[in-house]
Amino acid sequence: MLIGVMQKFKAWHMSRQAMKRAWSDWDYLVLDIETSGLDPKQDNIVSLGWVCIHHGVIDLDSARHMLLEGAEISDNVGIHMITDADVELHGKKQQSVLRYLRHLLRKRVLVIHHAPMELGFLKSSWQQQGLASFSFNWLDTLAIERAKAHRAQQPIQEGGFRLGPCRARYALPDYQGHDALTDALATAELLLAQAAYQGKDCRLHDLNQLGGGRTRLVS
Amino acid sequence: MAAIDIPEVQKFIEATPPFLNLTLPQQKQLLTGVSMIYVRQGQRVMLQGESATVHLIRRGACEIRSPKGALVDQIADGECFGVSSAMVQNPDGLHVVALEDSLVYRFDKVRFMEMVEQNEAFGLFFEHTRHNRLRKLSRSQGEELTSPTSQLSTPISHIMTRQLILASPNDTVQAIAQRMTEARVSSILVVENERLLGIVTDRDLRSRVLALGVPSSLAVSDIMTRSPVSLLPDSLVMQAQTLMSESNIHHLPIVDEEQRAVGMLTAADLLRHQELSPLLLINQIHRQQSVESLAHVCKQWPTLIINLIVTDMKPADVGKVLATVSDNLTRRLIELALEKFGPAPMGFQFLVFGSQARQDQSLGSDQDNGLMLEREPTADESAYFSDFSQFVCEGLGLCGIRLCPGDIMASNPAWRMTEAGWKKAFSKWIKSGEPSALLHASIFFDIRCVYGEEEAIKGLIKGMQIEVSKNSVFLATLTRSALASKPPLGFFRHFLLESSGAHKHQLDLKHQGLALINDLARLYGLSCGTYRVGTLERLEQAIREKLMSVDTGRNLMDAWDELNALRLAAQRQHWQATGKASAYLDPKDLSSLERKHLKTTFSIISDAQDVAQQRFLKGYS
Numbered sequence: 001m002l003i004g005v006m007q008k009f010k011a012w013h014m015s016r017q018a019m020k021r022a023w024s025d026w027d028y029l030v031l032d033i034e035t036s037g038l039d040p041k042q043d044n045i046v047s048l049g050w051v052c053i054h055h056g057v058i059d060l061d062s063a064r065h066m067l068l069e070g071a072e073i074s075d076n077v078g079i080h081m082i083t084d085a086d087v088e089l090h091g092k093k094q095q096s097v098l099r100y101l102r103h104l105l106r107k108r109v110l111v112i113h114h115a116p117m118e119l120g121f122l123k124s125s126w127q128q129q130g131l132a133s134f135s136f137n138w139l140d141t142l143a144i145e146r147a148k149a150h151r152a153q154q155p156i157q158e159g160g161f162r163l164g165p166c167r168a169r170y171a172l173p174d175y176q177g178h179d180a181l182t183d184a185l186a187t188a189e190l191l192l193a194q195a196a197y198q199g200k201d202c203r204l205h206d207l208n209q210l211g212g213g214r215t216r217l218v219s
Numbered sequence: 220m221a222a223i224d225i226p227e228v229q230k231f232i233e234a235t236p237p238f239l240n241l242t243l244p245q246q247k248q249l250l251t252g253v254s255m256i257y258v259r260q261g262q263r264v265m266l267q268g269e270s271a272t273v274h275l276i277r278r279g280a281c282e283i284r285s286p287k288g289a290l291v292d293q294i295a296d297g298e299c300f301g302v303s304s305a306m307v308q309n310p311d312g313l314h315v316v317a318l319e320d321s322l323v324y325r326f327d328k329v330r331f332m333e334m335v336e337q338n339e340a341f342g343l344f345f346e347h348t349r350h351n352r353l354r355k356l357s358r359s360q361g362e363e364l365t366s367p368t369s370q371l372s373t374p375i376s377h378i379m380t381r382q383l384i385l386a387s388p389n390d391t392v393q394a395i396a397q398r399m400t401e402a403r404v405s406s407i408l409v410v411e412n413e414r415l416l417g418i419v420t421d422r423d424l425r426s427r428v429l430a431l432g433v434p435s436s437l438a439v440s441d442i443m444t445r446s447p448v449s450l451l452p453d454s455l456v457m458q459a460q461t462l463m464s465e466s467n468i469h470h471l472p473i474v475d476e477e478q479r480a481v482g483m484l485t486a487a488d489l490l491r492h493q494e495l496s497p498l499l500l501i502n503q504i505h506r507q508q509s510v511e512s513l514a515h516v517c518k519q520w521p522t523l524i525i526n527l528i529v530t531d532m533k534p535a536d537v538g539k540v541l542a543t544v545s546d547n548l549t550r551r552l553i554e555l556a557l558e559k560f561g562p563a564p565m566g567f568q569f570l571v572f573g574s575q576a577r578q579d580q581s582l583g584s585d586q587d588n589g590l591m592l593e594r595e596p597t598a599d600e601s602a603y604f605s606d607f608s609q610f611v612c613e614g615l616g617l618c619g620i621r622l623c624p625g626d627i628m629a630s631n632p633a634w635r636m637t638e639a640g641w642k643k644a645f646s647k648w649i650k651s652g653e654p655s656a657l658l659h660a661s662i663f664f665d666i667r668c669v670y671g672e673e674e675a676i677k678g679l680i681k682g683m684q685i686e687v688s689k690n691s692v693f694l695a696t697l698t699r700s701a702l703a704s705k706p707p708l709g710f711f712r713h714f715l716l717e718s719s720g721a722h723k724h725q726l727d728l729k730h731q732g733l734a735l736i737n738d739l740a741r742l743y744g745l746s747c748g749t750y751r752v753g754t755l756e757r758l759e760q761a762i763r764e765k766l767m768s769v770d771t772g773r774n775l776m777d778a779w780d781e782l783n784a785l786r787l788a789a790q791r792q793h794w795q796a797t798g799k800a801s802a803y804l805d806p807k808d809l810s811s812l813e814r815k816h817l818k819t820t821f822s823i824i825s826d827a828q829d830v831a832q833q834r835f836l837k838g839y840s
Contacts, residue, residue: 057325058255060222170257171320173278177226185225189322192257196320 015137015214019205023195024056026204028139029104030111030191032183033118040120044068048097049180051188052108056195058188065181068094095129098122102217105136109204109212113163113187115140119215126217133218137204141166141190143211148194166190170197222250228324231277235297237344238275241334249334252327258317261457264300266315271304272328273345279321283352286312288377291356293318302349305331311356316455375459376452378489379473379482385410386419388440392428395419395439406470408480409443415480417443420470449474452481459484497523497540501547510614513551517618520544521794524582528791534783535579535755542578545620546571546669549588552614553670556607563607564600566593568671572627576667576752577737579783582790583800585621586612587662589634591641591675604635627662638675645683649693657700664741667752680750687745694746698835701738702828706821707731726804728786735824736779739831743767754779767830775827778820785817 031050037043052062112118145166149156170193195202223246232238280295303309335342384402386395386409406420427442449472473482507513527537572587574580608629616622648656668676744757751757762772793801
């Protein structure tokens with residue numbers, strides 16, 4: 001019991017110390033999840049897209065786009081451009097995809113645009129699939145953007161925190177597609193821009209203060 | 220999965236040469252290991268180590284610059300940089316700075332070089348890019364001072380002031396105010412053990428000392444701004460500019476990593492760096508301590524003139540601005556000469572003649588000047604003024620105001636005279652009526668004093684006017700000479716008839732146009748009760764004194780403006796094309812409407828000459 005607490009404290013302390021290093025000393029996994037609806041309890045994950053950041057640059061070789069097998073998507077074809085046939089052909093086992101994700105997240109900070117939603121789906125999937133528990137740090141580019149706007153006392157209009165308008169503020173290009181991979185890449189570029197705007201000595205700690213946290217997924 | 224499978228990457232690559240010519244497998248191969256970076260405006264892109272490779276701008280704009288800061292290329296979306304770094308280890312030390320926030324693809328060097336080897340067309344494309352930039356680089360290295368536009372990526376260290384005016388925290392306010400006044404600066408840095416503690420500006424002295432009635436015996440540390448905003452010397456001009464405007468400050472201390480003050484950058488430095496304004500050039504002229512540094516500063520002069528012309532300043536105003544600059548340059552050279560040779564043994568005036576006097580200088584004008592001495596000099600004093608004048612005239616020459624081919628310069632002993640000497644010379648010219656006398660009249664009768672007591676030359680001018688008014692023969696001779704050259708009205712017919720023939724007609728706007736109006740204005744000006752030296756001012760005065768009808772006068776003034784505008788435009792074009800001044804106009808460059816206009820302008824001069832003939836030559840011709 002005591003040893004467990006000590007270990008937890010040690011882990012916590014190390015992560016606090018590490019936060020003080022430059023943001024680019026860390027590796028990141030930028031994730032976007034497409035779901036069949038908005039409610040993690042009823043709806044499920046259709047696809048996941050991600051790309052990793054290493055040494056402060058986006059490593060395009062790391063890009064992944066995963067369709068999950070058995071995803072019910074018929075109602076949402078219009079949104080995702082994914083068909084039942086795609087799922088049948090490319091669909092992967094949710095459990096193996098999530099295990100792979102967990103493996104990658106061990107050494108990476110998760111980055112999401114609007115974290116609550118995605119984290120909700122990850123939590124419920126973890127429970128459904130009975131995966132091993134683990135904790136990770138995350139950053140939310142939307143929360144970072146909102147905190148920055150708040151600090152600068154710049155009111156941002158309704159809808160101004162969606163991915164597109166956020167990117168436009170950093171002169172990032174307008175991306176047409178909205179599949180999980182495109183949005184993950186779009187979010188990764190946004191994070192690079194946000195970090196660049198924090199100045200030369202931007203630390204993970206700074207980004208974390210603007211919009212980050214630590215979450216534990218349990219089965 | 221590979222990078223090329225990302226839809227947005229694929230879309231972009233397929234629309235961007237030379238990548239669009241690669242097959243899909245080739246694209247896939249090339250894009251293996253590609254990464255994306257985001258570079259903020261003003262940041263330099265690292266091109267070392269694994270970054271020493273080709274980059275493709277996805278969105279944004281960058282500048283490629285030589286190590287000295289000369290602009291080599293500006294590139295944007297879909298264009299590449301780092302070509303030289305990837306292919307030949309960047310032997311020219313080019314560097315890249317983001318002009319806008321930029322999102323950039325960075326290729327894996329090994330994959331890129333593989334493709335260059337494999338695909339000849341692809342390799343050639345980048346060889347071409349590299350050679351084009353090398354060519355631009357060698358061209359830009361010819362110019363010592365690069366064009367004033369967009370030098371935003373120059374490091375601050377190139378333009379900051381290094382001679383710092385410093386105070387220690389215990390100095391009194393009065394002491395630092397004195398130091399600032401002596402050094403003619405508007406701010407002072409407060410340092411302790413070389414570390415920057417604070418800054419005090421003119422504004423602070425006003426608002427924190429004078430306005431509050433605080434005793435001037437107070438220590439500086441009580442009124443200074445503590446830990447002021449500062450930058451490192453390798454920061455860019457653009458960053459300084461942003462910082463200064465954001466923090467609403469005009470003085471930016473530059474410190475090294477250890478917080479030691481190493482420089483000062485003021486808003487004026489920034490302006491001076493970016494845009495040439497006449498005021499700033501004058502300001503710079505007054506700060507120079509040697510002829511060499513003056514000559515260096517004056518290299519900007521042609522650019523300044525071009526800028527004035529390009530910004531559509533009225534020709535008369537261009538002339539005035541240039542006269543102000545050359546007056547200040549002359550004065551600064553005189554000051555330097557006085558420092559070098561010691562104070563003058565007697566009072567003197569430095570006189571200018573011709574175009575500098577009339578204030579209608581342009582590119583490539585030469586100098587006409589002389590000295591008026593208080594009394595006859597002894598042999599020693601003569602030698603002093605000889606050295607002195609030599610120094611000033613040669614200095615003007617080095618600064619771009621050409622030596623006078625007719626040797627009408629203060630360095631010529633003939634043009635260093637006492638007031639009585641000058642009076643005698645004028646009188647001789649007026650009485651003799653010889654051709655050489657008339658030539659002298661056309662130069663010397665346009666006279667202005669740029670250094671020394673102005674009163675003295677007023678007497679000279681008054682005497683000249685009285686003498687001229689008494690001597691109608693001289694006025695008639697002067698008139699005949701003024702009317703001897705006719706505006707080239709036939710020129711247009713000629714041009715229309717022979718545009719394809721062997722005769723290549725060019726129009727000398729100065730000697731066939733402007734000079735005629737200047738001569739007419741001088742003629743009327745000498746008959747006026749009040750002496751004016753500028754052509755437009757003389758015409759105005761002549762109208763006021765009713766020597767000339769309002770119509771004729773106004774028309775001539777318009778014609779003068781018109782021709783001057785044309786001359787300046789022609790000079791600008793010629794200068795930018797060849798680097799040499801020329802007032803020749805090729806009629807081919809004129810539209811038919813402009814030709815018609817020019818023809819009207821010449822008819823106006825011709826008509827005015829007829830009127831002058833009536834007025835001054837009645838009974839003589």
